[in-house]
Amino acid sequence: MAAPALIALAHGSRDPRSAATINALVAEVRSQRPDLRIESAFLELSKPGFHTVVDRLVRAGHEEIVVVPLLLSDAYHAKVDVPAAIAEATARHEGLRIRAAGILGLETAFLQILDERLRSALRSARVRELDALVLAAAGSSDALANQAVARLARVWGARHKLPVTAAFASTAPPATGEAVRAFRAEGRRHIAVASLFLAPGFLADRSAELALEAGAVAVSDPLGAHPEVARTILARYAVGAVELVPV
Structure with missing residues (x-):
């Protein structure tokens, strides 16, 4: 069969x-x-x-x-x-x-992919120092879905011993730009954003654009x-x- x-x-x-x-x-x-x-x-x-x-x-x-x-x-x-x-x-x-x-x-195994994609972005931007991370996702009107992203962000941040915030491209706050600005208001200047999107598209592009406008030093590509x-x-x-x- x-x-x-x-x-x-x-x-x-x-x-x-x-x-x-x-x-x-x-x-x-x-x-x-x-x-x-x-x-x-x-x-x-x-x-x-x-x-x-x-x-x-x-x-x-x-x-x-x-x-x-x-x-x-x-x-x-x-x-x-x-x-x-x-x-x-x-x-x-x-x-x-x-x-x-x-x-x-949101498999924890995907954190390794996030790291790979972010390391590539940091190399391209010639960034060697980080003091905060943002995990950018699509966002949903479903609060439980957003909470799952926030939990993954906490696990990711703990791995790197860095503060991390989950951010969303639509529906739910904060937007990536807001998350980056919040860290900058705390005095942090080397903030990188990992794109928790499966593929490129409008939301991933908008998320990256807002992050860079707010002062992020690098934004990774989607998982791909x-x-x-x-x-x-x-x-x-x-x-x-x-x-x-x-x-």
């Missing part, structure tokens, strides 16, 4: 860099599991759309699919958009079994197509595939 297909489902963006990054990430996933049928798909704004990919897999004979939402926060998209898309796809294809795996979430993110996708897939096995 063939293993379930894997759809790595991202939200989508009008920024073509976003889809390119997601596709590069999925290529990394394929390199780690060449035995699996693995596809990227998007809820909106980018192509291919989720239903297009599901139709393609059904035509290829796949009867089981595990969907891994490429979302860092367990908020509206994870709780509403993804289940709705899966319910619609299941209704359109009789006999098709689709399981939504857990979202990527990193092998550790690919391993996390496969870990989520493995759980979803087991849940498809009849009891």
Whole structure:
């Protein structure tokens, strides 16, 4: 019996860099599991759309699919958009079994990626000293999702023995610029910002712009197509595939 297909489902963006990054990430996933049928798909704004990919897999004979939402926060998209898309796809294809795996979430293993990306940004900016950190994320109207980012920020700061603030590009305060200015008001002058975004796009760009305007010495690139993110996708897939096995 063939293993379930894997759809790595991202939200989508009008920024073509976003889809390119997601596709590069999925290529990394394929390199780690060449035995699996693995596809990227998007809820909106980018192509291919989720239903297009599901139709393609059904035509290829796949009867089981595990969907891994490429979302860092367990908020509206994870709780509403993804289940709705899966319910619609299941209704359109009789006999098709689709399981939504857990979202990527905020793995502590991602802190190593943040460090790598930030070290690269610091080298480019020729910065050798830091006295504060800001962890910049998208932000959500879901307070629990924002609290999860704040918890990760505290863990990250403890690793480096530096004060750290979580900041958000939309919906929730503080914005990255506000977080940087707050540290500067305390007398701190070497403040770096790590981008807790999966891929480039408007929110990541705006977050970086506000941080640099406020005096940040460096802003890292998003997580991107990193092998550790690919391993996390496969870990989520493995759980979803087991849940498809009849009891």
